[in-house]
Ligand SMILES: Nc1nc2c(c(=O)[nH]1)N[C@H]1C(S)=C(S)[C@@H](COP(=O)(O)OP(=O)(O)OC[C@H]3O[C@@H](n4cnc5c(=O)[nH]c(N)nc54)[C@H](O)[C@@H]3O)O[C@H]1N2
């Protein structure tokens with residue numbers, strides 16, 4: 001059961017309402033540090049993390065660093081994340097000689113990653129069912145020959161998870177486009193694609209407009225659809241600070257999460273000693289899963305109703321000067337009946353009015369969100385509705401206000417900025433071709449879901465992954481496994497052993513790379529790489545630890561090696577780029593808007609912020625204005641007798657990396673194969689607390705998928721809604737069920753039925 005460590009012990013759950021972070025966090029960190037066998041180096045490295053000069057960027061999440069850059073803003077989960085990379089354990093050739101792939105396939109995912117860091121390139125040997133050592137030159141040659149042997153460049157697909165540095169990202173997309181395809185799927189396709197598309201359409205740039213200063217100046221912060229205490233813990237610092245100066249903080253979530261209660265700010269060790277907690281929320285609103293659009297529309301309705309009597313309720317001047325399509329939106333909102341808003345959102349009208357009053361008295365409002373809005377059919381419309389609501393009161397392009405998506409992986413935003421995009425804009429390709437002397441393909445490439453389907457059909461024969469754990473992160477685990485196994489070659493550039501090394505093509509390579517914490521020395525000396533955080537700040541990151549093995553190469557070097565083997569006549573100076581990353585940055589400065597004078601500006605103490613035109617009320621949309629969108633309210637209710645499932649992370653996991661089977665803030669111990677349920681839904685099905693249950697999902701094409709022997713846990717969640725953990729529940733997410741608006745898999749909108757276990 002489950003893919004965590006499974007240490008035994010009975011599953012349990014209690015809601016102790018302890019403040020988030022604090023001593024529980026300290027204990028949990030101590031355990032992970034001890035298990036990674038890095039007890040001394042751990043705390044030392046953490047001291048260097050997110051530091052102004054010479055430190056490395058915490059790979060834990062994309063939350064920006066504190067503005068003064070001097071005080072240490074660290075968190076429990078960031079510490080766990082780096083320590084996991086810094087483990088002293090090693091996976092070497094003896095390890096692979098001792099275990100067949102079939103044998104390793106029976107291990108838990110925890111056990112695989114727990115073996116430690118990969119040390120040298122390995123190649124799959126079908127005869128012995130084992131990975132055997134291969135030289136770097138041999139590995140590059142295999143990639144090159146296989147790629148050159150394809151009938152078309154579109155028969156290969158190149159994935160990346162959002163941890164790749166900007167420099168490696170740039171080299172990656174350059175190689176792939178010079179080779180001749182835009183097949184560049186990435187984790188964004190499953191994560192914030194909807195946010196990017198909505199913001200691009202509404203305000204002309206696919207990113208938020210806020211920086212951390214705006215968070216510090218807002219009177220009202222609406223924090224939607226994120227489990228901040230676990231997934232963006234450093235946000236708690238900003239929330240605690242906001243609450244101290246009297247700002248309102250509204251959490252919008254079907255589950256009441258830890259961050260909406262009280263917290264001990266991550267770096268405040270004194271407060272930890274006295275167990276003194278600060279409020280990080282002033283109001284909770286609990287919509288049903290998928291009910292956010294209706295909720296936001298209700299708030300807009302109150303604002304527009306008020307405009308009849310109060311000329312200040314709506315910022316008419318802003319709307320006149322800077323927006324388009326206001327009238328259509330206003331008419332739609334006014335025509336939407338309250339009964340529909342209330343039944344779709346599952347929030348009482350009085351509660352919606354309370355929230356609207358807070359919005360009406362606030363002069364500066366920030367609305368922030370994460371996955372609870374994006375991984376659904378109407379993700380794009382919902383993010384557009386956030387913008388609609390902000391536009392009504394001119395909350396855009398000024399201090400303390402604006403849309404602020406919380407991105408996931410530490411450099412997922414930078415990946416997109418630097419060219420990882422299966423649907424690249426023509427202007428970007430034109431610049432790239434002109435500066436780099438290549439001829440980019442113009443047709444759109446495959447995204448994550450389309451890549452899986454193309455692999456199953458045999459149309460994609462080679463799969464490269466720069467980081468990540470594709471086979472578990474992707475939807476429909478069975479379909480994804482089938483696709484990967486149907487390829488001629490899979491190439492995984494990774495730091496640790498994971499499931500994606502075991503679910504492979506007819507030939508397979510594991511190419512181990514340096515981690516973010518490790519020193520990267522090239523011909524011109526020690527190299528730093530850059531990343532972009534959630535708020536468009538770009539800064540340099542230097543590793544300072546000795547590499548886990550002498551045979552490791554940097555991601556830039558591995559990419560250059562594969563590129564040269566693929567493109568023997570390439571005019572791109574691959575070797576020169578790897579010798580000195582300043583040269584990559586010089587080329588990037590010429591290609592990417594906002595990166596002018598890159599090498600100088602990124603060496604300023606805290607880096608620089610990429611220009612965000614919408615922040616200056618310059619809207620690069622067709623109308624030249626910020627655009628309202630009048631979209632119909634979707635139906636968020638599950639069909640009668642069925643439930644709506646949202647999949648999410650526990651506190652003790654990093655995407656597909658599971659640290660333990662506990663979920664501290666939700667009070668859960670020793671179990672991951674669980675389902676949080678409303679007690680009325682349990683009673684209706686004759687299910688009691690901790691009963692074994694089976695969960696069946698119903699796909700749009702009528703197919704069903706089932707998991708057996710999960711545990712039911714009663715929880716404060718709206719009736720008709722259930723929640724459980726990714727990646728275990730990805731088997732339920734049908735490959736064909738993705739949003740027509742964003743192409744994102746519906747990972748937070750699965751229709752399911754739950755019964756007491758028959759097995
Ligand atoms: N420690 C740690 N940090 C991480 C990660 C990690 O795995 N571990 N992952 C990183 C990545 S890649 C990402 S993208 C982010 C993810 O950060 P989150 O978005 O917080 O990720 P999830 O755990 O999927 O949680 C989704 C949240 O949305 C809520 N939710 C579900 N459905 C709905 C809905 O319909 N409406 C609303 N309003 N809320 C809903 C859930 O209750 C939950 O609180 O975190 C990043 N940071």
Ligand SMILES: Nc1nc2c(c(=O)[nH]1)N[C@H]1C(S)=C(S)[C@@H](COP(=O)(O)OP(=O)(O)OC[C@H]3O[C@@H](n4cnc5c(=O)[nH]c(N)nc54)[C@H](O)[C@@H]3O)O[C@H]1N2
Pocket residue numbers: 113160161162163187188190191192371375408409466467468469470472473474475493494495496497498513514515516555647648649654655656657726727729730733747
């Ligand atoms: N059902 C469901 N599925 C989901 C989600 C959900 O909410 N629900 N969330 C989706 C989201 S938001 C995301 S972002 C994806 C995550 O998808 P991925 O990004 O593909 O998965 P991760 O688990 O983050 O990848 C972990 C692996 O990255 C490798 N790694 C770690 N550090 C480095 C490094 O520095 N370099 C390299 N090359 N490799 C490294 C390690 O080998 C590690 O095993 O999952 C998605 N899947």
Ligand SMILES: [Mo]
Pocket residue numbers: 187190191192407408409
């Ligand atoms: Mo993500």
